Amino acid sequence: MNRSASIKDVANQAGVAVGTVSNVLNYPDRVSQRTKERVLQAIDELGFVRNDAARQLRAGHSRTIGLIVLDVGNPFFTSVVRAAEDAAALQGSAVLLGDSGHDASRESNYIDLFQEQRVQGLLISPVGDVTSRIDQLRERGVPTVLVDRLADENKYSSVSVDDDAGGYLAARHLLDIGRRRLAFVGGPASIRQIADRLQGAERAVKEEHDATLEVLDSDGQTVLAGRSVGNMLVERGRGGLPDGIFCANDLLALGVMQSLAMTHRLRIPEDIALIGYDDIDFAVSAVVPLSSIRQPTEALGRTAIELLVEEVESDSPRHRAVIFTPELVVRQSTGAAQSTAGAPADIP
Amino acid sequence: MNRSASIKDVANQAGVAVGTVSNVLNYPDRVSQRTKERVLQAIDELGFVRNDAARQLRAGHSRTIGLIVLDVGNPFFTSVVRAAEDAAALQGSAVLLGDSGHDASRESNYIDLFQEQRVQGLLISPVGDVTSRIDQLRERGVPTVLVDRLADENKYSSVSVDDDAGGYLAARHLLDIGRRRLAFVGGPASIRQIADRLQGAERAVKEEHDATLEVLDSDGQTVLAGRSVGNMLVERGRGGLPDGIFCANDLLALGVMQSLAMTHRLRIPEDIALIGYDDIDFAVSAVVPLSSIRQPTEALGRTAIELLVEEVESDSPRHRAVIFTPELVVRQSTGAAQSTAGAPADIP
DNA sequence: CTGATCTTTTGAATCGTTTCATTGTTACGA
DNA sequence: TCGTAACAATGAAACGATTCAAAAGATCAG
Numbered sequence: 082m083n084r085s086a087s088i089k090d091v092a093n094q095a096g097v098a099v100g101t102v103s104n105v106l107n108y109p110d111r112v113s114q115r116t117k118e119r120v121l122q123a124i125d126e127l128g129f130v131r132n133d134a135a136r137q138l139r140a141g142h143s144r145t146i147g148l149i150v151l152d153v154g155n156p157f158f159t160s161v162v163r164a165a166e167d168a169a170a171l172q173g174s175a176v177l178l179g180d181s182g183h184d185a186s187r188e189s190n191y192i193d194l195f196q197e198q199r200v201q202g203l204l205i206s207p208v209g210d211v212t213s214r215i216d217q218l219r220e221r222g223v224p225t226v227l228v229d230r231l232a233d234e235n236k237y238s239s240v241s242v243d244d245d246a247g248g249y250l251a252a253r254h255l256l257d258i259g260r261r262r263l264a265f266v267g268g269p270a271s272i273r274q275i276a277d278r279l280q281g282a283e284r285a286v287k288e289e290h291d292a293t294l295e296v297l298d299s300d301g302q303t304v305l306a307g308r309s310v311g312n313m314l315v316e317r318g319r320g321g322l323p324d325g326i327f328c329a330n331d332l333l334a335l336g337v338m339q340s341l342a343m344t345h346r347l348r349i350p351e352d353i354a355l356i357g358y359d360d361i362d363f364a365v366s367a368v369v370p371l372s373s374i375r376q377p378t379e380a381l382g383r384t385a386i387e388l389l390v391e392e393v394e395s396d397s398p399r400h401r402a403v404i405f406t407p408e409l410v411v412r413q414s415t416g417a418a419q420s421t422a423g424a425p426a427d428i429p
Numbered sequence: 430m431n432r433s434a435s436i437k438d439v440a441n442q443a444g445v446a447v448g449t450v451s452n453v454l455n456y457p458d459r460v461s462q463r464t465k466e467r468v469l470q471a472i473d474e475l476g477f478v479r480n481d482a483a484r485q486l487r488a489g490h491s492r493t494i495g496l497i498v499l500d501v502g503n504p505f506f507t508s509v510v511r512a513a514e515d516a517a518a519l520q521g522s523a524v525l526l527g528d529s530g531h532d533a534s535r536e537s538n539y540i541d542l543f544q545e546q547r548v549q550g551l552l553i554s555p556v557g558d559v560t561s562r563i564d565q566l567r568e569r570g571v572p573t574v575l576v577d578r579l580a581d582e583n584k585y586s587s588v589s590v591d592d593d594a595g596g597y598l599a600a601r602h603l604l605d606i607g608r609r610r611l612a613f614v615g616g617p618a619s620i621r622q623i624a625d626r627l628q629g630a631e632r633a634v635k636e637e638h639d640a641t642l643e644v645l646d647s648d649g650q651t652v653l654a655g656r657s658v659g660n661m662l663v664e665r666g667r668g669g670l671p672d673g674i675f676c677a678n679d680l681l682a683l684g685v686m687q688s689l690a691m692t693h694r695l696r697i698p699e700d701i702a703l704i705g706y707d708d709i710d711f712a713v714s715a716v717v718p719l720s721s722i723r724q725p726t727e728a729l730g731r732t733a734i735e736l737l738v739e740e741v742e743s744d745s746p747r748h749r750a751v752i753f754t755p756e757l758v759v760r761q762s763t764g765a766a767q768s769t770a771g772a773p774a775d776i777p
Numbered sequence: 778c779t780g781a782t783c784t785t786t787t788g789a790a791t792c793g794t795t796t797c798a799t800t801g802t803t804a805c806g807a
Numbered sequence: 808t809c810g811t812a813a814c815a816a817t818g819a820a821a822c823g824a825t826t827c828a829a830a831a832g833a834t835c836a837g
Contacts (some may be wrong), residue, residue: 087792088793089793098818099793099795099814100797100816101816104795107795111814111815111816112815113814113815116816128568128569130544131793132793133482133546133794134483134486135486136520136793136794137794138480138794138795138821138822138823139794139795139796143482145802153501154504163528163530175542177590182511194523197480198482199480220478256738305714316664342690342716343690343716366653366656366684367687368690368716394792436813436823437824445787446786446787447788447824448787449785449786451824451825452825454824454825455824455825461785461786480823482823482824483792484824484825485824486825487792487823487825488825489792515816532833541826576787619783671791697835711820
């Protein structure tokens with residue numbers, strides 16, 4: 082039982098022609114009940130499994146879609162991936178997943194691999210500038226959709242999230258609950274996402290004549306970086322402290338929360354309201370459940386597939402850039418009356 | 430430029446036979462310098478990319494390995510995946526990743542898909558009982574290695590981690606720093622990993638005549654579940670409290686830590702030493718950096734590929750079960766003198 | 778110049794599936 | 808009974824790369 086059975090073996094076993102077996106597999110209604118049964122039985126007896134390579138060779142293209150993300154470990158991408166897989170499955174395709182890990186050469190390897198596999202199309206959250214590579218792919222008939230990266234609608238299709246709107250949403254929420262001395266924690270400003278979130282926050286603050294926004298640069302976006310910023314604030318003493326802090330992501334916010342909680346001199350949300358960004362799993366289970374901005378990851382993944390299908394089907398040089406708006410999630414760190422997810426309410 | 434160029438087009442363009450083009454691609458030394466250059470130039474001009482389906486059809490098998498994990502979002506698996514990808518790349522294969530999400534039907538779909546793709550072999554972290562499915566795969570020439578699941582060495586190859594040893598390591602550490610009234614937090618006991626970790630802890634405790642181990646059942650393995658256990662302990666008051674707690678995973682430990690930190694009546698590690706399991710990224714950046722047990726995920730992934738290669742190459746009915754031993758990571762929550770990763774040392 | 782040897786190139790056969798024009802069968806109304 | 812649909816089944820051709828026996832060309836000793 083070394084070599085696996087082919088369609089020809091099945092045809093022999095069932096006493097029919099190969100075309101008939103193929104029809105049973107692909108167009109069951111074209112085949113009479115009697116033959117269908119015989120063929121199915123033969124398939125069963127021989128343990129026949131379709132050889133996808135042969136099918137694909139004949140078809141000229143595969144039934145797979147390539148997806149390259151920056152980091153599968155990042156919950157944001159994990160969620161996008163899952164949604165894309167489900168959406169692809171719905172229209173009969175499978176997703177090949179590649180993790181570039183922010184490394185341009187790994188990214189390039191995956192593009193090569195996917196091209197050899199003749200994927201129907203490519204979804205990519207690019208590391209650097211891949212425009213020339215994408216143009217080349219398109220010439221060779223592999224349409225591409227950019228994920229989590231806005232692109233010129235005349236040249237590329239893309240799905241992204243409006244970080245400016247997210248920043249606005251966060252700052253506006255702090256203002257709405259009466260805070261006026263706001264601070265933004267995040268850095269470096271060279272990262273587009275972070276700059277946009279800050280810009281949105283500034284926009285909201287400008288709407289209130291008596292509100293101010295202080296920018297606290299952080300060294301990266303980790304819990305530890307957040308904690309140093311928090312420690313710095315604690316040392317500054319009761320005086321010139323902000324009463325509302327917006328962190329560029331949840332990890333930073335958790336770090337800030339830790340340092341405030343450790344001293345027990347500043348209370349969240351009474352003294353300082355705190356909001357993060359991304360709504361990671363940990364946000365809900367922080368010491369004080371963390372308010373955050375949630376990105377519509379499922380919609381991102383689903384829409385990316387839809388745009389890709391559009392690209393596959395149409396041949397127009399016009400593309401679409403879909404921009405999603407993120408969503409505010411209010412929890413206790415900005416003074417929600419009750420906990421949202423069954424967290425104990427006995428915060429001191 | 431709709432249909433992509435084939436090897437035949439390249440041959441025409443370069444004025445050579447198709448076999449020669451194939452040789453340039455696969456056995457460059459067999460071809461003279463002059464022709465090689467001409468062919469490479471033609472490849473460049475036409476933008477030729479090898480069609481993997483055709484190659485694979487001829488070869489009878491692909492150069493890919495299927496890997497099905499329970500949850501790509503879980504850092505444990507993310508790390509295993511990355512290691513497996515790297516190991517596979519070293520020997521010229523690519524990894525197709527499938528995420529079953531603990532769902533048996535998704536798992537089954539991926540097995541079907543991978544079989545149609547004629548993967549060289551399959552690595553699987555199974556949802557339920559897949560032995561019959563694996564036997565079937567083997568009959569059809571697809572060797573399989575179980576990941577994170579111990580199996581009968583006479584029937585299957587597998588890579589796993591010794592949870593009993595991990596539990597022993599954790600409890601032994603608590604005993605070594607002088608704690609005697611230990612508690613184990615985790616549940617339900619029906620999960621093998623958890624039962625094994627408890628068993629190992631019990632083994633360690635039995636080695637000390639004056640040590641005790643209390644088992645605190647938790648409702649799942651989340652931060653919130655840990656927090657309820659912690660709250661329960663806090664209410665119990667100073668009296669009958671354990672002085673060392675071993676949690677079945679880091680999330681539980683973080684929850685316990687939170688509830689102790691919130692009251693500020695019980696100090697970590699002075700009053701209660703705390704150790705978790707898995708060494709997730711958050712462990713190092715907890716309020717009090719958390720000691721933990723680290724599983725050798727890279728070794729798991731790498732070894733899984735190695736065992737698979739062994740299976741592909743040999744035909745013997747004998748297999749190998751490789752069991753790894755986890756590793757103790759000491760941080761402040763069990764009283765490390767200094768912080769390990771630059772965390773501030775100003776714990777109250 | 779011949780023959781032997783080595784290197785390079787050739788091109789038909791092959792892998793397993795799908796497609797589709799063709800042939801065979803059946804049913805039914807005229 | 809014949810003609811004509813409608814339906815079923817057939818099997819050769821095609822997809823694109825690799826293989827390998829055979830042919831062609833190059834090199835060199837005698």
